[in-house]
Amino acid sequence: GDEDAAQAATARQAVLTKPPGSLGRLEEAAIRLARWQGREKPALERVHVLIFAGSHGVTARGVSAFPAEVTAQMVANFSAGGAAINQLAKQSGAILIVTPLEIERPTADFTQAPAMDEADFLTAVQTGFDAVPEGADLISLGEMGIGNTTAAAALAAALFGGRGADWVGRGTGVDDAGLSRKAEAVDAALACHGEALSDPLEALRRVGGRELAAMFGAALSARQKRIPLLLDGFVCGAAVAPLARLGEDGLAHAIAGHVSAEPGHRKLLAELGLKPLLDLDMRLGEGSGACLAINILRGALACHNGMATFAEAGVSDG
Amino acid sequence: GDEDAAQAATARQAVLTKPPGSLGRLEEAAIRLARWQGREKPALERVHVLIFAGSHGVTARGVSAFPAEVTAQMVANFSAGGAAINQLAKQSGAILIVTPLEIERPTADFTQAPAMDEADFLTAVQTGFDAVPEGADLISLGEMGIGNTTAAAALAAALFGGRGADWVGRGTGVDDAGLSRKAEAVDAALACHGEALSDPLEALRRVGGRELAAMFGAALSARQKRIPLLLDGFVCGAAVAPLARLGEDGLAHAIAGHVSAEPGHRKLLAELGLKPLLDLDMRLGEGSGACLAINILRGALACHNGMATFAEAGVSDG
Numbered sequence: 001g002d003e004d005a006a007q008a009a010t011a012r013q014a015v016l017t018k019p020p021g022s023l024g025r026l027e028e029a030a031i032r033l034a035r036w037q038g039r040e041k042p043a044l045e046r047v048h049v050l051i052f053a054g055s056h057g058v059t060a061r062g063v064s065a066f067p068a069e070v071t072a073q074m075v076a077n078f079s080a081g082g083a084a085i086n087q088l089a090k091q092s093g094a095i096l097i098v099t100p101l102e103i104e105r106p107t108a109d110f111t112q113a114p115a116m117d118e119a120d121f122l123t124a125v126q127t128g129f130d131a132v133p134e135g136a137d138l139i140s141l142g143e144m145g146i147g148n149t150t151a152a153a154a155l156a157a158a159l160f161g162g163r164g165a166d167w168v169g170r171g172t173g174v175d176d177a178g179l180s181r182k183a184e185a186v187d188a189a190l191a192c193h194g195e196a197l198s199d200p201l202e203a204l205r206r207v208g209g210r211e212l213a214a215m216f217g218a219a220l221s222a223r224q225k226r227i228p229l230l231l232d233g234f235v236c237g238a239a240v241a242p243l244a245r246l247g248e249d250g251l252a253h254a255i256a257g258h259v260s261a262e263p264g265h266r267k268l269l270a271e272l273g274l275k276p277l278l279d280l281d282m283r284l285g286e287g288s289g290a291c292l293a294i295n296i297l298r299g300a301l302a303c304h305n306g307m308a309t310f311a312e313a314g315v316s317d318g
Numbered sequence: 319g320d321e322d323a324a325q326a327a328t329a330r331q332a333v334l335t336k337p338p339g340s341l342g343r344l345e346e347a348a349i350r351l352a353r354w355q356g357r358e359k360p361a362l363e364r365v366h367v368l369i370f371a372g373s374h375g376v377t378a379r380g381v382s383a384f385p386a387e388v389t390a391q392m393v394a395n396f397s398a399g400g401a402a403i404n405q406l407a408k409q410s411g412a413i414l415i416v417t418p419l420e421i422e423r424p425t426a427d428f429t430q431a432p433a434m435d436e437a438d439f440l441t442a443v444q445t446g447f448d449a450v451p452e453g454a455d456l457i458s459l460g461e462m463g464i465g466n467t468t469a470a471a472a473l474a475a476a477l478f479g480g481r482g483a484d485w486v487g488r489g490t491g492v493d494d495a496g497l498s499r500k501a502e503a504v505d506a507a508l509a510c511h512g513e514a515l516s517d518p519l520e521a522l523r524r525v526g527g528r529e530l531a532a533m534f535g536a537a538l539s540a541r542q543k544r545i546p547l548l549l550d551g552f553v554c555g556a557a558v559a560p561l562a563r564l565g566e567d568g569l570a571h572a573i574a575g576h577v578s579a580e581p582g583h584r585k586l587l588a589e590l591g592l593k594p595l596l597d598l599d600m601r602l603g604e605g606s607g608a609c610l611a612i613n614i615l616r617g618a619l620a621c622h623n624g625m626a627t628f629a630e631a632g633v634s635d636g
Contacts, residue, residue, distance in 0.1 A: 017401055018402055019491045020491065022601050023600055024598045025599050026610075073633040077631040080626065080631065082626025082630065083626070084334075084621045084625055086624070086625075087623075088621065090620065090624075173337045173340075261342060278596070282342040283337070291617075295610075295613035296596075298409055299406055302405035303405045305405075306404070306405040308399075313394070313398065313401075316388050318383050318384045
């Protein structure tokens with residue numbers, strides 16, 4: 001990040017016509033955008049919402065309330081403009097790019113084998129990396145993939161410890177039996193891959209999925225290009241978490257858009273030291289929570305860039 | 319509210335291409351807007367942000383970090399377009415109307431006498447009532463008035479019990495001594511007005527202020543005109559609270575835009591049974607938290623009105 005820009009933005013916040021600190025997290029957000037855009041007055045003109053979709057072999061274990069073919073059906077719905085993320089991207093003034101990752105070819109069932117072989121994994125990471133355009137003002141991430149909250153739970157357990165029951169939730173709405181199957185699938189994955197999971201990238205390859213690998217690649221790309229990154233829910237958070245395990249400030253450019261209703265997400269954000277902007281009981285995925293939070297960032301910058309200073313407005317500063 | 323419209327909106331949410339309930343509080347918000355706009359597909363085309371400003375005699379007691387003249391200076395800043403609410407109203411696509419209420423003539427110091435006489439009080443209520451236009455899709459409330467968190471604390475104590483220390487906070491940023499002076503001012507007001515405060519309207523007249531009375535009038539007007547109402551922070555919440563005390567469903571049309579950093583606000587929302595949309599440590603007033611929440615409502619309606627149904631999209635519904 002650009003410390004000079006962050007300091008200039010902090011100094012600017014102190015002279016705007018409001019009690020110091022009274023815009024709370026809007027002030028923090030403006031300063032973080034300044035740091036990662038490298039300018040005192042950040043902008044949100046080129047906002048890209050990147051959604052990656054993948055299919056999961058673990059769906060054979062009965063871990064989702066929806067059949068596996070819904071992944072392809074929802075990708076078609078994205079193309080037709082009918083999904084929640086289409087509406088939210090439009091409403092927040094963002095460009096939506098949906099990238100399906102070989103959804104006709106599910107990953108391997110990770111309770112028995114690595115989800116991806118190395119070539120497959122690297123292709124997915126590279127696809128995500130390349131999806132981040134130079135010069136974007138903000139990247140907002142999201143995903144679609146029936147079965148992927150089980151992958152996210154397995155990855156979270158691999159990275160932060162605990163068992164299946166500590167990380168699984170109802171996802172799109174499984175019943176109690178489905179919830180047990182999810183926990184069992186995670187535990188089976190932890191047993192199957194053992195020590196190999198202690199390497200964060202290897203954990204992502206073995207128990208993740210293509211859309212998770214792509215989100216990881218996009219997060220890494222945004223970091224290298226110094227573009228602020230807005231995170232969505234549990235699956236997105238788990239996918240980018242290896243960055244935080246690989247380097248202490250690996251997610252310094254990230255803002256948690258929201259905390260979802262999936263219980264593992266709140267725990268994951270605590271592990272990552274990220275405080276979400278929104279907490280609206282959402283659990284849809286598709287980048288929907290992050291995309292909604294773009295509006296909050298726009299509000300933060302509207303104030304940061306547009307407000308008068310005490311001197312400009314002739315207001316006593318207390 | 320219109321129960322038929324609410325039921326039609328609820329039925330619509332159930333067939334949109336997402337797991338049932340997965341948009342969480344966005345679904346609730348869309349249904350509440352449907353109920354109060356009286357149509358299955360609500361709109362937010364005519365959104366009015368109404369800001370009322372007033373001056374307070376209690377400022378003589380040293381209850382604010384800012385001098386009393388800042389009220390008039392900030393009203394000038396609103397007119398010039400330099401305040402936070404100007405930027406946020408523009409960003410959220412709302413029409414901003416600022417109504418100063420005789421700010422050159424402060425209310426009486428309510429630790430010693432009623433803040434307003436009856437004529438004064440009714441004029442302020444009527445001004446707020448008349449500020450709500452027929453046919454608006456949403457009214458978003460806010461205020462400006464140095465000293466008014468002390469009035470809000472006194473009003474909250476009058477309506478819900480407790481002493482000054484239970485309801486005061488640092489407002490625009492008073493130090494510990496200022497915080498004690500606020501608590502003492504509230505206690506003095508409770509002692510001075512005694513039993514008269516058991517009538518909610520009388521409490522508003524005696525320990526409120528003109529901008530609080532106007533927000534009350536606007537909330538009542540929105541209720542009668544069946545326009546959904548978006549609430550801002552502690553002062554706004556206290557001002558409209560008498561409606562909830564006068565009738566059980568007096569605030570059924572209200573949505574809490576945010577919970578502010580002023581500690582009394584969270585308590586007040588709990589008393590009112592309202593769950594805030596946003597929790598961003600904001601404590602600026604000016605309707606800023608509510609105005610930011612307009613974006614959340616826009617996102618909710620973008621999904622509600624724009625998403626494809628399972629049948630339309632050919633997606634399996636689980």
